[in-house]
Structures are given as C-alpha cells and as structure tokens.
Amino acid sequence: MIDLSRARVWVFDMDDTLYPREQGLMALVQARINAYVVEAVGLAPDEARVLQRQFLDEHGTTLAGLMANYTIDPEDFLEVVHQVPLDSVEPNPRLAEQLKRLPGRRFVFTNGARGYAHRVLDRIGIGDCFDGVFAIEDGDLTPKPAPAAYRRMIDRFGFEPRDAVMFEDTPRNLEAAKAFGMATVLIGDGHGKPIGDHVDHIAPDLLDFLTDLTFKDQAA
Known part of the structure; x- marks a missing residue:
C-alpha cells in the first residue's frame, strides 16, 4: 500500500493523466x-x-x-x-469516487485552454471533484515546466507545496514540482523520456494508484 496520508493538496495534470493516453x-x-x-x-x-x-x-x-x-x-x-470532439474520452465514475475520497483540496494544473479543460473534466464526469482549475490563460500563457507557472498556481490556490502531491504524465513537468517541495507521481511510462530521482512514484494507471492509497495513519 502507498501511504500519502500527510498530503492535504492534490494537483493533477489533465491530458493523458486524468484519462488514459490510449483514448487518443x-x-x-x-x-x-x-x-x-x-x-x-x-x-x-x-x-x-x-x-x-x-x-x-x-x-x-x-x-x-x-x-x-x-x-x-x-x-x-x-x-x-482545442476544437476537438471528445467522443473517445470515456466517463469514469470510479475515478470520481476515488478523487472525492482524497483528504483536503484538489486542483487541476494544465497547459491546455480553460474552456477545453472544463469540457474534458465534464466529459469524464469529474468536473465537480476539484476546487479549482489552473489553465494556460491563468499563467499568462507561461506553461509548465517553467517554475513561474508553478509559483502562480501555488499562489492562486494558496497552499504550502510541502503539503501537496502532483500527478503528471510528463517527467520534466514534475521537476519544478519537486523543487518547490511537492511529492511527485508519474502516470504512465514517461513517453520514453528520462525519469529522474525527482519522481517519487510511478504508476501505470491513475485510478489504480488512487485506489491503492491508504489513509489509515492520517491525522485527525
């Protein structure tokens, strides 16, 4: 079992992270x-x-x-x-259940456009699982992996990075997260890119990873 019971903030990339890459x-x-x-x-x-x-x-x-x-x-x-059909994206009620089980606050941090992000989240059926969405427009078009984008996101949502976990499918997008003090989880194989020691956990599938989390030692 994986224990992230100290986490109080959960930050998720969206594309190829909150839905499987195979959905295309x-x-x-x-x-x-x-x-x-x-x-x-x-x-x-x-x-x-x-x-x-x-x-x-x-x-x-x-x-x-x-x-x-x-x-x-x-x-x-x-x-x-971002004017793409979402037919290939499958609704995932089990993911919604697991996201809502996470203690604390949950955010999406994406290099995609704001409107597109909300369309995708609603298609998956997880739009109501998050306390905020930080899209490319919110960072004045400065994308991950620029540290400035992470700083804006952290300031916008007002949390301590050491209390946070970030989920990403792109290894280098976890470098700044780790540098700020977040725990890091790589979803998938990293697209063939190098995976450094800034990645704390690697999981083939987000849903399986969240399902395996334990909070038995969580403080009241």
Missing part, C-alpha cells in the same frame, strides 16, 4: 496544432512536426515557441487547436 484525445489536439503550424509558419506537415517537437522541448508548449519566434494571436491558437 491528445493525438487529435496534436493534429490540429500541426495543421495550425503549417498554416501559420508556411511549412510542410513533416517540417511542422519537427518544429513543433523543438518548441515543446525548448519552450514547454508549441504556443510558447510560436509566440517567441512568430507573430500569432494566442487566443486564436487556443480556440482552434
């Missing part, structure tokens, strides 16, 4: 991002994919890379790339 939603978003880059930059699709991966590595999101190197309308970008 991010592939739809990535396809729309690629199409946007093709049109905005004037590259062939293969070249656009290479640039997109470069922006992700260097800036954290394609949007941040585009804003640093080209003149684009970020609001238009966020609107266009």
Whole structure:
C-alpha cells in the first residue's frame, strides 16, 4: 500500500493523466496544432512536426515557441487547436469516487485552454471533484515546466507545496514540482523520456494508484 496520508493538496495534470493516453484525445489536439503550424509558419506537415517537437522541448508548449519566434494571436491558437470532439474520452465514475475520497483540496494544473479543460473534466464526469482549475490563460500563457507557472498556481490556490502531491504524465513537468517541495507521481511510462530521482512514484494507471492509497495513519 502507498501511504500519502500527510498530503492535504492534490494537483493533477489533465491530458493523458486524468484519462488514459490510449483514448487518443491528445493525438487529435496534436493534429490540429500541426495543421495550425503549417498554416501559420508556411511549412510542410513533416517540417511542422519537427518544429513543433523543438518548441515543446525548448519552450514547454508549441504556443510558447510560436509566440517567441512568430507573430500569432494566442487566443486564436487556443480556440482552434482545442476544437476537438471528445467522443473517445470515456466517463469514469470510479475515478470520481476515488478523487472525492482524497483528504483536503484538489486542483487541476494544465497547459491546455480553460474552456477545453472544463469540457474534458465534464466529459469524464469529474468536473465537480476539484476546487479549482489552473489553465494556460491563468499563467499568462507561461506553461509548465517553467517554475513561474508553478509559483502562480501555488499562489492562486494558496497552499504550502510541502503539503501537496502532483500527478503528471510528463517527467520534466514534475521537476519544478519537486523543487518547490511537492511529492511527485508519474502516470504512465514517461513517453520514453528520462525519469529522474525527482519522481517519487510511478504508476501505470491513475485510478489504480488512487485506489491503492491508504489513509489509515492520517491525522485527525
């Protein structure tokens, strides 16, 4: 059994964390991002994919890379790339039960757009499980893994990082969380990226991980 009974704040990435990667939603978003880059930059699709991966590595999101190197309308970008159907995302009432069982407060911290985040959470059936959602707009378009994004999120929700646990599918997005003092949980295989000692726990599936948590030693 995994004991995180001291945790009083639970911070969750959304895409490929609160639903399984196999449901394919991010592939739809990535396809729309690629199409946007093709049109905005004037590259062939293969070249656009290479640039997109470069922006992700260097800036954290394609949007941040585009804003640093080209003149684009970020609001238009966020609107266009998140216009994806949610049919592949399955409602998960068992996840809702486990989230509501967690002691303390629960938040979503996503590089996605605010409206998109609420659509996805409602589709899964967990929109009422959280005390707040921190989307890319809330960080003035500064994304994870920039430490400034974490500081804004922590300040917005007003918690002590040492009381928090963060769940993510991207290993490097847990580096700043660990540096601030949070416990860290990687969901999935890390997309083939290096997994360092800043990751405290690795779990193939979020629901299974939460189900296995024990709070028997939790203080009153």
